Amino acid sequence: MNKRFFTYMPDPVLLTLLLLLLGYGLVVLYSAGGIVVVERQAVRIALGLFGLYLVTQFRPERFEQFTPLIYAGSVLLLIAVFFFGITVKGAQRWLDLGISIQPSELCKISLPMMVAWIFRHTALPPNWRYLLAAAVAIGICAGLIYKQPDLGTAILVAASGLFVVFLAGISWKFIFSGLLVGALSLPVLWQFLHEYQRQRVLMFLNPESDPLNYGWNIIQSKIAIGSGGFWGKGWTEGSQTQLDFLPEHSTDFILSVLSEEFGFFGVLLLFLLYTLIIMRCLYIAQQAKTTYNRLLCGALTLIFFVYITINAGMISGVLPVVGVPLPLVSYGGTSVLTLLASFGIITSVHSHKKLIQQ
C-alpha cells in the first residue's frame, strides 16, 4: 500500500464541527429511540467518517477525471431500477426495497459533479451551449427519478444541479425569469401530481382539516415543539416523544424531539453548528483553485442547507410534508453515508489545495 496515500488529514475545523453535530445528534437519538438506535447509528457514523477520510485522500482532479463515468453509472442504475420495477411479478422480493433508494441518493452527488464538469473549462458565466448541456444532464436525472415515481427527490436532485448553474454566475435576468416561469407553471405542475401528493399540499395549507392522516403528524409535531419552551422539558423527559404521540420520532421528526426536550435554546445551538459548518464549507469553496472544485463544493454545501430547511420547515408546519431526514442527525444509514461522502469531497479540495501551496 502506498504510504503517501494516507497522509491527508481532513480539515480539522470542519471535522471538529461535524463531530460536535454528530455527537449532539446521538444524544437526541438516545432519547428518541433508546440505546439500540444509538449503537446502530454510531456504527454507521463510524463507517461514514472512515469514508470521509478515505475520500479526502483522493486528489480532486481524480473526481473530475471520473465524473462522466460516475454520472453515466448512476444514470444506468436509475434506468435499471426503472426496468426492475416493471418486471417484478406478484412476488414480493427482499431486494427491491434496498435498491430502489440508492441510485437517486447517488445522483445528489453525481449530478452536481457532472454539471461542474461541463463548466470546467469554459469561461464563466457559461454561454447557452454549456447551459443547454447542463439542462440535459439535470433533465435526465430528475426525469428518471420523477418516473419512479418520487417527485420530492426529483426536485431535490434537480436543485443540486441548478445550484451549480447559479454559482457559475449566470446573469440575474436569467435567474429571475427562470423563477417567474417556475411560479407561472405551478398550476400546470399541479395537474401532474398524484392524488396523494395533492392531498399533502392541501393538508399543508390547512392541517386541521385532516387530523387523522398527515395533518395529525404535523399537529403533534407542533405541540412537541411549542410545549418545549425556551429551555425544554429536559433530556428523555418529553411527553410527546416518550408517549409516542410524535410519529417517526427517530427519523424525520427528530428535530421535534430536540425542540421538545432542549427547547429553543437547543434549536439555536443546532442552527449555530449548521451555520458554522456551512460557512466553513463556503470558505473552502471560495479558496478552491479550479472552476470544478469551486462549483462542486459550493453546490454540495447549498444542497446541505436545503435539506436542513426542508426538514425544519416541514416539522414546524411551514413547508409541506416530504420525507427528508434532518442532515447528520436523523436515524438512517443512507443519508449519513452520502452526506459524509460529500463532505469528504469538500475536505479533499481543502487538503490538496494546501499542499500545492507549500
Place this chain on the structure above:
Amino acid sequence: MGRQLKQPFQEKKLFTERIIVALIMIMVVFTLLLSRYFYLQVIQHDNYTKQAEQNKIKFSRINPTRGLIYDRNGLLLAENITTYRLQVVPEKSQALEVKLQQLKQLVSLDDEDIVAIQAQLKYNPVFKPITIKSKLTEHEVSRFVVQKHQFPGFNIEPYLIRKYLYPMELSHLIGFVGKISEAEFARQDHSIYAKDDYFGKTGLEKYYEQQLHGTPGQLVTEINAQGKQLSEKISTPPTNGTHLNLTIDMQLQKAAYRAFGEETGAAIAVNPNTGEILAMVSKPGYDTNEFINGISQVNYDKLAQSPDKPLFDRSIKGGYEPGSTIKPYIALAGLYHQLITPESTMISSGSYKIPNQDRPYHDWKQGGHGKVDLVNSLAESVNVFFYDLAYRLGIDKIHDFLQPFKFGQLTGIDIAGEKRGILPSRTWKRANRDMIWFPGETVITGIGQGYFVITPVQMAQALTTLASKGQVNPLHLVKRPYVKKPLPFDLKPQHWQVVHDGMTAVINAPNGTARAIRAKDYLIAGKSGTSQVFGKSEEDIYKKNDELPKHLRNHALFIAFAPIEQPEIAVVVVAEHGASGTKAAAPIAKSIIDSFMQERQDLKAVSDE
C-alpha cells in the same frame, strides 16, 4: 465550438460574489426558520403546553375485511382466516439473541426463519415491530401466552390472511393478492390503503380490487399522562369489502380442470343465453396460496421456468389460430352475403386453385369429399368449400362480418389482463407488416389459418352468439343483470338453422368428424379445429403429428353447445399440442357438457320430488 477565453481573476470575483449572495440567502432563511421556532416555543408556549397536557387521544386505523368470493351456488371460494403472528419491538426487548434461542422451545424456528429475522433487524428501524414467525399454530400460541412475561417486547398479534379454497382450479380466474408494492401504494388513496395492505395482483382479485378492499375505520384510544390506556372506542367503524358472487359453477369448474388430465390448455363453458361463464380453466394451475405472503425465490423460479407455463393464463391471454372452428362463421357470412344458400352444393376434388393461379390449396382428405352441400361441408370439414367461399367473399367482408362476433377484439370480460389478438384485414397487414394483402391469404383465412390470433375467451364470446342465434351476450364472471345486444346485421332463422344442422352433423351424422363423442340422451353440436404450431424444422414439417416431439405438435380445438334445440351450455376447449381437435379436445368438451347435463338432471330430480 469556439471557446471563450477564461479570465481567472474576474471569474474568481464573480464566484465570490455568488458565494456571498448564497450566504446572505442562507442567513435570511435560517432567521425566518428560527423566528418560526421562536414563535412556537416562546410566544405560543403556554398554548402548546396546554395542548400537550390535554393530549391524551390517539387515533389508529381499523382494517376493513376483504370481501369474500362465492360461486354461483353460494359455495365459498376465497376467504380470510385469522392467524397469529409473533412480533417483537427490538427497542423494547433485551438480549434479543438469547431470547430467540429460548423461543425455539416454544415455537418452531428454523435457520431460514432466523436469517429472515436478522435481515429485518438490519433493515427495519428498531422501534417498529418485526415479525418473528407468522402462521403460528394454536399450540404455539398457547405455549407462548403462558411464558409471555419472560419475553418483554414480544407480542402475539392476530391478523387475517387470504385463503383460496380451490387454488389450482381457480388460480388464473380468482388470481391472488399480495402485499401492496411501493409503486401501487403511491397511486392509491392513502386514507384507504396502508403500507402493509393486501392488493389484488392478478385475476378477479385485481379487477375487483376497489370493491373487495373496503374502507378502514378509526379507533380512538384515550391514555393518561403516564401513557397508560384508559379507554378505547371505535369512532368510525370500517366498511368491509363487498363480497363477489361469481357466475362460476364450482362443480363444473372442477370437472373441466379434471377433464384435461395431464394435458395443458384452456376451457371455457358459458350459458349462451346470458353470457354467464360457468367454468373457465387454464391448465396447469398453480397454488395461489403460496403467493399471498410472498413466494420464495426458488419456488417462484420453478413456476416461472416450467415448460408448462403454469403462470400463464391461457383462457384470456393465449393466442391461437381458430383453424376449422372458424368455418361455421364463414358459412354464416356466405349466407348473409347471398353467395351460398342452405341448399348450395359443390364438388370437392381434393384441392382448390384461385382462378388463373397455379398454387393448389388442399383438402385434408386425399382425393376430396365428392359432391357436398353446406351441412356435409361442416360435418366433414371440407376445406375446399370454404376456400372457395372465402375467396368469393373477399377479406374485407370476412373481416367486417367476424368483427361483431369479437374475434380479435377485447370482449370486455371482467377480469384483469385480457389480450386483444388479431383479426386479419388489409389495414392490419398494412400497419403491421407494411405489405399489401394477397388473395391466397384470403383463401386460408376461410379455414381459420394465416394471421389469426384468437383467445379462448373470444372464441367463447363468438360461440354464445352462434348458439343463441344472434345475441351478443357480453361474457362475465360476477353476477349482474344481463345485457343483451343483437348483432348489427340480420341473419335469417334458416341461415342459423343450417349452420346448427351442420354442427350437429359433426357429432351425430355417420360422416361427422367427431362422431366418437356422440351422447346418448341429448344432441350436441360442435366443430373441431387445429391451430398450427410454428417453428418446426424443414424435415419436421412433413412428419405426422404423432411422430413429432410434443412441443411441436399442433394445438387441438373444439367448440360445442348443447342441447341443440335450446342451447344451455356452450364450450370452448383448447388442448395445447393435442394434435387433433377431434381426438384431444372433443372428449374434454364432451366430458364438460356431460357433467353439466348430469348436474342439471340431478337438480331437476330434486325439484320434482
